[in-house]
Amino acid sequence: MDSVKGQQVYADDRAYVFHSWSAQGQITPMVIEGALGSYFWDFDGKKYLDFSCQLVFTNIGHQHPVVIQAIKEQADVLTTIAPQHANEARNEAAKRIVSLAGVDFTKVFFTNAGADAVENAIRMARLQSGKHKILSTYRSYHGNTGSAINATGDPRRFPNESSTGHVHFWGPYLYRSSFWAQSEAEECQRALEHLEQTIIFEGPKTIAAILIESVPGTAGVLVPPAGYLDGLRALCDKYEILWIADEVMAGFGRTGKWFAYQHSASTPDLIVFAKGVTSGYLPLGGVVITEKIASAFNDRVFPGGLTYSGHPLACATAVATIDVMKSEKMLENITMIGETIISPGLAELARKHPLIGDIRGVGGFWGIDIVTDRNTREPIAPYGASSPAMNELIAACKKHGLMPFNNFNRIHLNPPLNISVEDAHKGLEIFDIALSEVAHHYKG
Numbered sequence: 001m002d003s004v005k006g007q008q009v010y011a012d013d014r015a016y017v018f019h020s021w022s023a024q025g026q027i028t029p030m031v032i033e034g035a036l037g038s039y040f041w042d043f044d045g046k047k048y049l050d051f052s053c054q055l056v057f058t059n060i061g062h063q064h065p066v067v068i069q070a071i072k073e074q075a076d077v078l079t080t081i082a083p084q085h086a087n088e089a090r091n092e093a094a095k096r097i098v099s100l101a102g103v104d105f106t107k108v109f110f111t112n113a114g115a116d117a118v119e120n121a122i123r124m125a126r127l128q129s130g131k132h133k134i135l136s137t138y139r140s141y142h143g144n145t146g147s148a149i150n151a152t153g154d155p156r157r158f159p160n161e162s163s164t165g166h167v168h169f170w171g172p173y174l175y176r177s178s179f180w181a182q183s184e185a186e187e188c189q190r191a192l193e194h195l196e197q198t199i200i201f202e203g204p205k206t207i208a209a210i211l212i213e214s215v216p217g218t219a220g221v222l223v224p225p226a227g228y229l230d231g232l233r234a235l236c237d238k239y240e241i242l243w244i245a246d247e248v249m250a251g252f253g254r255t256g257k258w259f260a261y262q263h264s265a266s267t268p269d270l271i272v273f274a275k276g277v278t279s280g281y282l283p284l285g286g287v288v289i290t291e292k293i294a295s296a297f298n299d300r301v302f303p304g305g306l307t308y309s310g311h312p313l314a315c316a317t318a319v320a321t322i323d324v325m326k327s328e329k330m331l332e333n334i335t336m337i338g339e340t341i342i343s344p345g346l347a348e349l350a351r352k353h354p355l356i357g358d359i360r361g362v363g364g365f366w367g368i369d370i371v372t373d374r375n376t377r378e379p380i381a382p383y384g385a386s387s388p389a390m391n392e393l394i395a396a397c398k399k400h401g402l403m404p405f406n407n408f409n410r411i412h413l414n415p416p417l418n419i420s421v422e423d424a425h426k427g428l429e430i431f432d433i434a435l436s437e438v439a440h441h442y443k444g
């Protein structure tokens with residue numbers, strides 16, 4: 001604890017650092033001194049139980065000693081190398097990721113993070129299919145790039161200047177159904193009918209891929225109803241469209257499976273990953289590729305690349321992260337925590353707090369709609385914004401030492417996969433207290 005140093009770090013941040021997604025003059029960043037396991041703390045000694053996993057990436061918790069050691073060892077051997085050279089760390093990471101995805105997948109293209117992985121998956125789909133449109137849901141987030149290559153001046157731009165058609169459709173979300181559905185089964189059927197109509201009216205011969213988060217994350221942890229991804233696969237097959245599964249947030253154990261689509265019986269054509277693959281210790285993302293798509297580039301140049309594709313330090317981190325997730329049975333742990341603590345615990349909180357409108361989740365991935373009226377389902381903050389009441393709820397969580405993830409009118413509880421039973425209970429207890437403190441915002 002060193003409050004004076006904390007003040008200096010804060011002052012330097014405000015003086016020199018330009019932050020993401022922010023009006024620069026209106027933010028007051030928390031200043032973090034350190035982190036370990038399921039906790040991080042500031043320079044004043046205030047400790048937070050991390051149910052955000054930051055931006056849902058520290059899947060093995062903070063500062064896991066095995067992974068930190070692996071990073072040090074790789075730094076001693078080969079810190080970096082250009083992407084055209086083969087290196088052991090990249091091979092080992094690719095082998096593991098391909099085997100987690102299953103027999104349909106053969107290769108991995110590594111990127112720096114999630115957005116560039118999405119970009120490259122779209123590029124592969126367009127080039128392999130010869131079609132240009134990408135369908136994705138309104139309730140989704142796929143990353144913050146897209147125009148860089150069109151702004152590029154040199155000839156690397158030429159093969160990438162395909163039309164940039166993006167079409168949006170409604171995915172399933174029973175609580176705020178776009179289809180007046182009354183049950184998960186009805187929501188599933190109607191969402192698939194709507195998707196098929198979108199495909200027909202857009203023209204199947206123009207659609208390269210459907211890009212979908214296997215569990216839309218930032219949009220609300222919208223766990224798809226049973227059968228939805230299987231139905232999506234069937235539509236893709238019927239209309240010769242590729243399925244790109246965005247597993248950036250939902251992958252690497254977050255839902256209790258290596259990839260969230262593995263809760264369905266179907267397999268995508270391309271998988272996009274990032275975040276949890278290294279638990280965020282080093283930035284890394286990538287695309288897992290089926291043979292059908294990989295082979296399209298056997299004799300044809302793949303017109304994409306990144307200086308740090310397959311960075312050895314990041315890939316060694318991925319290897320150690322995957323290995324430690326397996327050896328410490330983290331997927332089993334989070335499945336147990338989700339089923340026996342978080343799911344019943346949140347159901348209990350919903351009985352007590354009318355502010356809780358809806359709860360969705362699986363494994364270590366939970367979204368809670370906060371509403372001011374259960375009958376009208378009025379969100380406590382409007383779509384696309386926050387509100388003083390929502391800010392009060394978040395502040396109450398933090399005051400009592402819980403860091404949740406939040407978006408608009410939702411609180412997301414996403415603990416590390418290796419969280420202890422005790423800390424899982426503790427997180428819910430703090431959430432309970434915070435909800436009690438803002439109960440006066442309920443109007444119903």
Ligand SMILES: Cc1ncc(COP(=O)(O)O)c(C=O)c1O
Pocket residue numbers: 055113114115116118141142143144213217218246247248249250274275285
């Ligand atoms: C589902 C999904 N896809 C893509 C991205 C973009 O990843 P990155 O911020 O690493 O570029 C995110 C980031 O939150 C995400 O949640």
